[in-house]
Amino acid sequence: MNSQADTGAAAPLRIIPRAEHAISRKNISKAALRVLYRLHEAGYAAFLVGGAVRDLLLGGHPKDFDVATDATPEEVKKLFRNCRLIGRRFRLAHVVYGDEIVEVATFRGAGVSEEGAADAAGRHIVDGRIVRDNVWGSIEEDALRRDFRVNAMYYDISDFSVRDYVGGMQDIENRVLHLIGDPATRYREDPVRMLRAVRLAAKLDFRIDEKAAAPLAELGPLLAEVAPARLFDESLKMFLSGHGLASFRLLERTGLLRFLFPPVARALERGDATLRAFIEQGLANTDARVAADKSVTPAFLFAVLLWGEVRDLAHAWMGRGLESAEAWSRAAAHVVAEQCRRVAIPRRFTLTMEEIWLLQPRFEQLQRKKVFRLLAHPRFRAAFDFLLLRGVESPALRELGQWWEHAQQLPHEVLAAALPASAGTAAEAKPEVAAPAPKRRRRRRTSGRAGTA
Incomplete structure (x- = not known):
């Protein structure tokens, strides 16, 4: 089913009130709630966003909580003494509470620049890839800049509703992954999105939408342009997060395995069933x-x-x-x-x-x-x-x-x-002597009567 979000246009806003969704504040980390409330009390928009919202709606228990706001990184830093600003490509604020880091991102805008040039607002594109992006915008623009529709829903701390600008709730109901915008363009912007599609589909047991799956084998060679250290991190997320077998099978089915693990793909192509x-x-x-x-x-x-x-x-x-x-x-x-x-x-x-x-x-x-x-x-x-x-x-x-x-x-x-x-x-x-049986512990005798619970 096509929607406006498939082409990058905003879909009609759907607001799901607290009574109609499963997100409860008791399942949100105290650190994330403190960040959300302080931003809200200071007069800024404050939303839980991304994978945490998706997983909470599905009844999961996310480990990481990200916040989106209209406050700039510098304004966030003024509100939190325990805050540090990071990143050049994507300027972010990290608010630290003990071992937990709450990532706070300013709404990204839809500003564009010519290929290879940086615009005044700070967005820079080279060979179709975004190498720097610090264009601030509205929540509607921010939603359209995210990767998958299921990752573009916002939990509003002001009234505990969920805001859906792109049809993410429909995808959760249908258990399908749609990319926001043209899939080939979005993969070229960041080739790692292809691996995220596989990992997310495996984790959630969702299917990848046909339009999102179609370019994967053709654009797989773009993974060679990604920093090998980044691909190591993505590999760990795929294989060591509890859904490695499903991720592996989907990597092979989509044709991406040979671009990520060429020796593995070659060995399997020789038809060794035992391998x-x-x-x-x-x-x-x-x-x-x-x-x-x-x-x-x-x-x-x-x-x-x-x-x-x-x-x-x-x-x-x-x-x-x-x-x-x-x-x-x-x-x-x-x-x-x-x-x-x-x-x-x-x-x-x-x-x-x-x-x-x-x-x-x-x-x-x-x-x-x-x-x-x-x-x-x-x-x-x-x-x-x-x-x-x-x-x-x-x-x-x-x-x-x-x-x-x-x-x-x-x-x-x-x-x-x-x-x-x-x-x-x-x-x-082969040793002929069997392994000795484990010795039985003799129960100690106790004088007097046994104690009672």
Whole structure:
């Protein structure tokens, strides 16, 4: 369904009164409420805006709260002693309350400038991308400048209503993502919007509108012009926020995967069904850990994503006569170097990734000294978890994973006695002694009568 917002024109304003929406102040952070109330009491317009409004309307619990106002950054700073101004491209005010930062943005205007030139108000466009934008405007203009209609709704602290200028409430009801304005133009302004479309659709379980989805594969090469460090941050948001598997599948379906993770796309295009199962299981496990509020690490997940290309390269070089350790080392370095040109994975993570990969062939070396050396390795646990995940590749790998799981439960002397002094296989070296059963704790006797609750 088309609307005026699809073309960048303002839609009729829809005001949803407090009685007709689900947003309650008890679900808004106290820091954000303090900012909203102080701006309102000082005579400025003050609105909660963006993803927080969207998520509250959907019954979620947002972690970040952004505020939009007609006060300029300098005026905001005068109101809050705990405020600092940041940014050149987009001038913003950050109001700090303890560990929480409330971002306050002045309504952006619709001012335009010639390509490559800056106008007097401060907007600068180069090659279709906005490189500086400090044009102040009205709330109506601000709504049209936002990316998706579901992100362009405003919660008004003055009467607790929700203001919808572009049809965002309709999109929430229909569970669809529309871009505001011409999709190709908006993607060229900021290519990262393509990744945000994928991430938001995966997070909300929305579909991407056909017009918004159509240019993605064609404009995917624009991601090469985005700073690799920024793409790393976007990758973390996609894969480590609890909806990584859905994001991955949508990246592949839209054709964006090959522009963000070329080695992953190449490996999957070779038609290896077990590799796909391995990657998807790794992503599903990560989503489950996030849902359970357990720790996750980018190093392990990126090691999972890039494993297929590393493994295939190592095997190819060994087939040409290169020694095993050298083949694995070269393959790891080659894939990491290529990927980091696109997504700047920090060195502290790539070192861990390479260790996880290089330890995999060592799990097959069941000589006594090598087993104990591997068990003592600081990356053993991560590499072992990786081995267990690789069990989807073959029954032999599942058996190997079971052997190592059993071996860790044995006393040192029992394991040492069961292992050959020279290299052996899992079948030959399988410890015959079962892991000792956990000791039962004897209940202590208490003198006198037991206490009562």
